[in-house]
Amino acid sequence: MKAHSATSEDAITSHGIRLTPQRRYVYEALMEKRDHPTASEVFMRAKARMPSISLATVYNCLDALTESGLIRQVYCERGSSRYCPNLVPHGHFFCKTCGVVFDVPIDPAQEASWEFPEGTQLEHVEITLRGLCPACAQKQTTSLL
Amino acid sequence: MKAHSATSEDAITSHGIRLTPQRRYVYEALMEKRDHPTASEVFMRAKARMPSISLATVYNCLDALTESGLIRQVYCERGSSRYCPNLVPHGHFFCKTCGVVFDVPIDPAQEASWEFPEGTQLEHVEITLRGLCPACAQKQTTSLL
DNA sequence: TATGAGATCAAGAATTATTCTAAAACAAAA
DNA sequence: TTTTGTTTTAGAATAATTCTTGATCTCATA
Structure with missing residues (x-):
């Protein structure tokens, strides 16, 4: 049983950012259900797999992934922004x-x-x-x- | 010298919400420069004309004006939302x-x-x-x- | 395989935007 | 004029995000 899909690793490295376990879990949290979670929803999903991850790191990772173009950030409403892996x-x-x-x-x-x-x-x-x-x-x- | 333009009064009353001095000042703060201010920028402009107005009231008024369709709320970035009087x-x-x-x-x-x-x-x-x-x-x- | 530079992480404090609360003022209708 | 519902205000509370600091990790290179 693989902890991570090779595709998510490839996706991250091919977008010019360093592959780290945290980024992988955050990215997979977004891929596992192709919905539009908020940062704290992503945090909860990632934490289920990696209990030590912190919310600040989830924000860092989401920013890095967004910056690299691997995911999109969407602003639907006043309040929290949401993230979307559909490119x-x-x-x-x-x-x-x-x-x-x-x-x-x-x-x-x-x-x-x-x-x-x-x-x-x-x-x-x-x-x-x-x-x-x-x-x-x-x-x-x-x-x- | 008129404190308010008749047009802004008409605009408000014709959109089915009660005309109040605060709503007038908030609406005019938005009309005076047709840019896209945040709530606190609107607050500062309105305060210049009506020093007693509070930030909470500015939020109330912006919500009422948005709800009535007289202005639009736009979410451009993470953080504050902006308001636009261009219909x-x-x-x-x-x-x-x-x-x-x-x-x-x-x-x-x-x-x-x-x-x-x-x-x-x-x-x-x-x-x-x-x-x-x-x-x-x-x-x-x-x-x- | 060590090592140094820079990137990343974690925890929690700090900041910012927004909403809520409760009391007072106000407006419109009866 | 009383009633009823709306609006305003100030300040407290909340929620989302960012910042700070020190620790840890990674990669390239010796």
């Missing part, structure tokens, strides 16, 4: 009632269509859709009957 | 070096092109472009020479 261009739908986040496919052609001042260096585009998820929209409708 | 659909460019935010026009047709699960109720779309503004891109290039 395919996509947007996020955020339910303002239950807080669930899910990926939304985007047309890559859109990415190229922005107009902004000459000399601007675009690094990436973050698209957040806000509203009610199907479950919450349903609940709200029925409660009005 | 025309647009995106934001955020410079990760100097923190400046500016509006970016978007093609309204894009807004309609998202695909997401049946039953989802979309309320609004937030588009954030991240990178270096022309000034910071310039500086970075020259410093590498």
Whole structure:
């Protein structure tokens, strides 16, 4: 039984940052469920596998992984930011009632269509859709009957 | 000399929320410079005109104005959220070096092109472009020479 | 296989943004 | 004018994140 997948090791080293056990656990915590956890959720998952890891280290690792382009940081709401290991261009739908986040496919052609001042260096585009998820929209409708 | 513009009063009352001096000052703090201030920047501007206003009230007012649809709240970065009085659909460019935010026009047709699960109720779309503004891109290039 | 430089980690303190609480002031309706 | 509900205020409380410091680890090189 392997403690880590070779792919997660490869992913980290191939992105130009040093491979450490902590980074591996943090990255795997993000890969194991492809949702959009907050830093403290990542902390809890990583701690389950490596009890000695600290929250500060989780922040360090998430920053390093984000900086290297291996994961994305998303700002859906006031409060905590969330992390996403899906590198395919996509947007996020955020339910303002239950807080669930899910990926939304985007047309890559859109990415190229922005107009902004000459000399601007675009690094990436973050698209957040806000509203009610199907479950919450349903609940709200029925409660009005 | 008028303390407040009739337009800001109209804007507030026409959005279904009660007009109060504090809400007027907060709204005008946002309108006077059409930038993207944080809550504490709004607080400082409002305080200049109404020294008795409190930060908690500024948060209350910003929330009320956002809720009523009169202003938009944007999450550009980890940390403080920002507020924007531009109601025309647009995106934001955020410079990760100097923190400046500016509006970016978007093609309204894009807004309609998202695909997401049946039953989802979309309320609004937030588009954030991240990178270096022309000034910071310039500086970075020259410093590498 | 030692060693030195720099990167990373851990723990907890510190900071920052935001929210909460409770009491007073206010506004609108009855 | 009383009632009822909303808004404001100040300050306390909370939550997320960052900072600080010393210890530990890694890698390149001797």
